[in-house]
Amino acid sequence: MKYRILYKTTSKIKRELKEKTFLLLVLIFLLISCREETTYQLQILIKNETENELSLKLYPKQEFLKGDLYKISDYGDYTKTENEIEPNDKCALYLSVDLTRKPYMLASEIFDSILIIPIREDEIEMKFTQDTVIGYSENLFDETSNWNYEILNYNEPTNFTQNPVESHNYSFSISDEK
Numbered sequence: 001m002k003y004r005i006l007y008k009t010t011s012k013i014k015r016e017l018k019e020k021t022f023l024l025l026v027l028i029f030l031l032i033s034c035r036e037e038t039t040y041q042l043q044i045l046i047k048n049e050t051e052n053e054l055s056l057k058l059y060p061k062q063e064f065l066k067g068d069l070y071k072i073s074d075y076g077d078y079t080k081t082e083n084e085i086e087p088n089d090k091c092a093l094y095l096s097v098d099l100t101r102k103p104y105m106l107a108s109e110i111f112d113s114i115l116i117i118p119i120r121e122d123e124i125e126m127k128f129t130q131d132t133v134i135g136y137s138e139n140l141f142d143e144t145s146n147w148n149y150e151i152l153n154y155n156e157p158t159n160f161t162q163n164p165v166e167s168h169n170y171s172f173s174i175s176d177e178k
Helices: 004-033 103-110
Strands: 041-049 054-060 067-071 078-080 081-087 091-094 111-118 124-127 147-157 160-173
Touching: 004 103, 041 103, 054 067, 067 103, 067 160, 078 160, 091 103
Parallel strands: 041 160
Antiparallel strands: 041 091, 054 081, 054 111, 067 078, 111 124, 147 160
């Protein structure tokens, strides 16, 4: 009789120990997955500083194309090659994990040309290629082009945590003055 009671008690202790071990492992996993690790990225964008909507047509190099889409990031994301940019808004051209890249060089690596068409009929189209620009005063592919630089810090939410992001953004502005 004593043996049976002792057996049940030992069995119960083992089961409780397994349950506590499992809960401890789950808790450790959650704590590890919740730690914040900052993601660093570089982004090149076109900014519309005009009073009118602009139509953006991107002509990426063949190796970045997949049907009607192009590779917009080092992460392998794809997006459409045609976009509309509202006044005072921006459109991302590419996102890189390499913070050492220069914006004009990154644009040259990804695109053959970029066409910007104002929605208003009376305005001039702008075409940017590796060696020429038509309808605008500077070429975004050129080393001397004027890119505005800013660092943005924000959080990308996930299921269990907020992931901090430090984004190094280079914007090429399209304005009526240029």
